[in-house]
Amino acid sequence: MFDLLEKKPVILLLLAAVVIMIGTTVTMIAPFKWINDPSQKIVGVKPYTPLQLEGRDLYIREGCNNCHTQTIRPLVADVARYAPGSTDGYSKVGEFVYDQPHLWGSRRTGPDLARIGGKYPDAWHYKHMEDPRSMVPKSNMPGYGFMKQPLDISLTERKMKALGFPYTPEELDAVRGKTEMDAMVAYLQKLGNDIPWRKAAADAPLVGNLTNPFAENVAAAAETGKVLFQQNCVQCHGVDLKGGIGPDLKTSALSEGDLFSKIFQGKGGMPAFGDTLGKEKVWKLVSYISSRKGLK
């Protein structure tokens, strides 16, 4: 039979096409029946607003997906790092139903961004986008200062219509006078911010003993705490703890237990450090902050 094929190019061509279509049908065409099924819908996930959509298009234009992924895998390390404070914060099908195209990416030169929304205050993003190394000294992310230019809104409405996303005149108006940076930050702040479990995770109070295990030996703990602070916190609270994007910590009224909870769980623009640093290091930070309180 093969000998015959080698003399009949048309049959060879057709047969090759058929052979190619078998795997294609099973693994590419058939899954359309299951993927994005209405039963996988997540209630909180809404289509993009005009401003967020423009931001997403800028993300595509700049090729941020060449360095950043947007899918968190159900692996311990992935969840702890990119969906801190949860155990099931990995990505689900329902999160992506409005993503045309998907932006999952294939390479994590930088961190995953699927849950970046709400992790930092807007002010952090503006500074970081303009000059990443001012916030994270060893970063190799390009600076995007030029994105302070006005946003091109000539296609906004056409884009919303093309994707069939609902919008109000007010929302459409809201893109007027915005910069590209505004749109980009609006998009970043949306990412992962509409998934219900996340809010639950952040609001649950910490259980367990909230007393400083280093109370006996604060000075030594504060020494390590200082190093940790310089690595993780100065970009927002300043070298002198006097604040910047985050508040002045020298005047903080929080108790040690509350300081611990705040750092461990984060909240309102303060990132959660519990999963990335662990209890011990967080207590060392608390020791450091306590030791600086009231000092000039």
Add this chain to the structure above:
Amino acid sequence: MSLKTGYSDDVTRGFLTWSIIWGLVAVLVGVFISFQLVFPQLNFPPYLTYGRLRPIHTNAAIFGWGIGSFMAMFYYITQRLTKVPIWSPGLARFQLWLFNLVIILAAVSLAMGYTQSKEYAELEWPIDILVVILWVIFAVNIFMTIMKRKEEQMYVSLWYIIATLVGVAVLYLVNNASIPVSLFKSYSAYAGANDANVQWWYGHNAVAMVLTTPPLAIFYYFLPKITGVPIYSHRMGIIAFWSLIFMYLWTGAHHLLWTPVPDWVQTLAMGFSIILIAPSWASVFNGYFSMNGQWHQMRDNYLVKFLIFGITFYGLQTIQGPSQAIRTFSAFIHYTDWVPGHVHMGALGWVSLVLFAGIYYLIPRLYNTELHSVKLANAHFWMATVGQLIYSISMWVAGVQQATMLHATNADGSLHYTFMETLAEMYPYWHMRAGGGVIYLVSLLIFIYNIIKTIRSGSAVGETLRATGAA
């Protein structure tokens, strides 16, 4: 058309010249983005940032260098294997200009930020349409030549060529389906996990139909030509061919392990990836066994070195690939530098070495002369191999180290390293990779110098009546 042979080779000459130029561009950009990762000051926004240049690198490499050379060689090979001239030399010449137009438009539009964002399918829809026209012209011309052939039996290279023509067409059309908003902007026709699944069905089969079947067609043609002995087993070639094109299409989701794409799709991809070792290695063995009694040629014949190292890297690539497709191993190395290490062993080792062999073989024949310097060709070979090995090995080590650090946890379940602590460890490896890239770039310049000298010493006119109508 050549008076001596009756074949039409000017289009092969044209495609080779341009594919080498685009190959140089691809490697220059590759080296540049390697340096950007170590010295972020080298980003010059808006046009020359890493995010916009990386797709220019991959498109110039795969489409400019890869496809450009394939087009050159497919035209050459098809005429020889069918014993008839190209069906339409005029269409082929038009195709060369359309090809260059597409690559230039691709580079400019990607630098401007016009992109669909899907890997290897970045080009916006108007350029996609040009690509489709380009491919249809190419496919029809090659296929019609085959239809008119004087040699009844089709040699294995022709099957791989036919599979490439159909495969690429199907993949490209499906994955690029989009909803245009303006001339410069469109949205994918698929959403979310569906889009991802279609994309990697495409992405992995771009590996199959662009980085595997065409170099195999070329390998199967040139190995006997260069060594003077026939391919070891025709039968093994047949079985490998059909099972390869059958299995590849099931494996796309190995790029999506642990993502929200349905588990069964991932599991199928994993299984088929593993059995894909068999047809891949059938070709490797076919190459090795053909060398029985001929191994001394590895020393005496520089072209054999390129081909045998090429097929060896292909063999390594097709063991490493399936192992990456296993869930547990993927959990570890996916998203890390390990993957660029894998990619470039294939791209620099397998694809490029085979193309170099083909070009060294063809240029003296197309210009009626001898190669300018075999010594330089040997220098090229060793530097390219060393550069590639530095690249791949440094990236594998980097990938394993970063993966180990990213997954390390403390006793209380918290992570041992922050992301930035892992990234800081990558810099020495990225320096090494950039160094390997520079070595490869120098080897490429030596190659180009050698080719230019060769062309200068010969002439296409002697054999060919050029230009209008005469043929």
